[in-house]
């Protein structure tokens with residue numbers, strides 16, 4: 201995808217340069233899916249974002265088991281990895297379900313099937329978007345429609361809404377290859 205050097209000579213962070221997809225990363229996703237035998241899989245995805253009000257886009261390599269699963273099941277889940285689940289979330293980004301059939305078990309996760317889409321909900325991850333496949337575009341981006349969002353009660357704030365300071369999602373820093381915690385409120389917007 202990109203070379204090891206984070207910035208071309210003379211460029212600074214935020215410049216519009218080749219490889220600038222390294223910057224401005226949002227929460228890193230865990231993508232959940234079922235294979236044709238109904239076995240759950242999950243993978244790490246940093247190259248993904250909100251695409252429209254109720255749509256998401258993912259850039260997934262064709263070699264991943266998840267990519268094949270999404271094409272056959274026409275669905276997937278997207279969860280935020282969190283400070284508390286970062287080790288397992290990293291594991292599913294290193295090991296492929298093509299080689300390890302019990303990847304979810306080895307990650308220490310349990311799943312239940314979404315009631316809305318044909319995809320697994322990872323019970324240890326507190327916020328999950330349940331998505332159905334809309335299309336795969338000419339550049340092979342996977343576009344999904346969010347049909348439901350499930351949130352664990354433990355991360356709802358006093359107003360009953362998901363609270364970032366309780367979820368404590370992590371993002372991926374592709375410059376230094378680290379996971380970085382999000383979730384500190386610094387000011388009110390609007």
Ligand SMILES: Cc1cc2nc3c(=O)[nH]c(=O)nc-3n(C[C@H](O)[C@H](O)[C@H](O)COP(=O)(O)O)c2cc1C
Nearest residue numbers: 243244245246247260261264265266293295296297
């Ligand atoms: C921090 C991190 C971010 C990643 N982001 C992506 C991504 O956006 N797209 C992608 O195709 N692979 C990405 N990967 C690689 C997959 O998560 C990895 O190859 C995984 O083992 C695929 O699993 P599967 O074959 O079971 O689907 C990432 C890995 C890590 C560690």
